[in-house]
Amino acid sequence: MTEAPLEEVHRAVYRPVREGNALEDTVARLVQTLRLGVVAPGESLPPERELASRFAVSRDTVRDAIKELADAGYLVRRRGRYGGTFVADPVPPPAHSTATPAEIDDILGLRRVLEAGAARAAAERTFSAEERAALWARHEATVAAGAGEYRRADTLLHLAIAEAAGIPSLVPLIAENRAQVNVWLDTFPLLPRNIEHSNAQHEQVVTAILSGRADAAEACVLAHLAGSEALLRGFLA
Template identity: 55%
Template sequence: MPLRDALFRPVRAGNAFEETVERLMQAIRLGVVPPGERLPAERELATRLGVSRVTLREAIRSLQDAGIVESRRGRYGGTFVNAELPASLPGRRVEVPELLDALTLRTVLETGAAECAAGRSLGPGERRNLRARLAECSSAELAEYRRKDSRLHLAIAESTGSASLTGAIADVRMRVNELLERIPLLPPNLAHSNDQHELVVTRILDGDAEGARRAMAEHLDGTASLLRGFLS
């Protein structure tokens, strides 16, 4: 299978925006669509990725805002990879094994925490805390989003009643936050994350352990797609 076909294959439905960004970034980073060249036409690309043109446009707009691509009008228009891509994100280079290690550990810990929290009989204070952290994250401004997002995830960990698990999640969250600081905040992703957060918390409060695990796994997959796309 040609590399271009392998990269522009259909994405999964659960995190369509995030995976579309990941596929586009992979194609650009691997030189499949090098600087100065045009991405496939919107109709073709949406069909190959198996996403709506609205989702594709949101992904392309996010890459435009990050200075990675530009749109040109006219007969020879389209979406082009910028001739000069943004400089590497600040800090030391992230090696792929390091990235995958952090993402794997986070998935194991946080899906387990969601399942565990849903399996407990939560008290009124614990339930109020989850709802309050969810509301804070949903209404957070861009500048505060990652801090409020972290607080919600830690509140879920606290709901397990395990100080050791909460500490382990706090540690891995520090690692993941260092990685997140290297990529742009993408409003469509934040809106999607807020919807996923609400589903995770609802499953926990309903006592649906398996549903909470699945909802958390899908949420973390979306973040992982963006990190792999921008950093690996």
């Protein structure tokens, strides 16, 4: 089954940036699209004109931001008929985290509030057959993902749940939070048994949402986040 595009997620990461720090914010927003997997390694970014329109900045600002990220190895610019700006494959790994315990507590605490609330809100909605199929397809794509694609598929499933909540302003909050969590996750390897456990928990979450069991959806998300939180604290401590 073809995965439906995450429209609210795209609107969230490609929303206008602040006027006072246009270049810095444009760079940060582009990095966010990479860390979230909105654009996969080897895939192309939207054209400069479209990025400028979405970020509400000049094309010069977009070009400068792309140059900064190309120089840092995150993007590759190609000329010619099939040219454009492409995400590096692989994307450079993040530097080792220097997060303090207080920063970790803050990000993970916010994550619990946002994602558990999103799951509850999603479970309280009535979905069309197409929406139900799209959310389940995201879960199936995560199960089918290989080790190299798993974290991207996992992220897109979490963002699909955020979008399923039906609260557009919630999506950029979860996207920004998740981007920071992904920086930390990328500092340590995937564990095969953790993938198996994660997939089982994802199924519980999605099933609870689609069956309209809000309490169960919230509880399943919190249990799922507790597992990854334990790993994060173990590797980052």
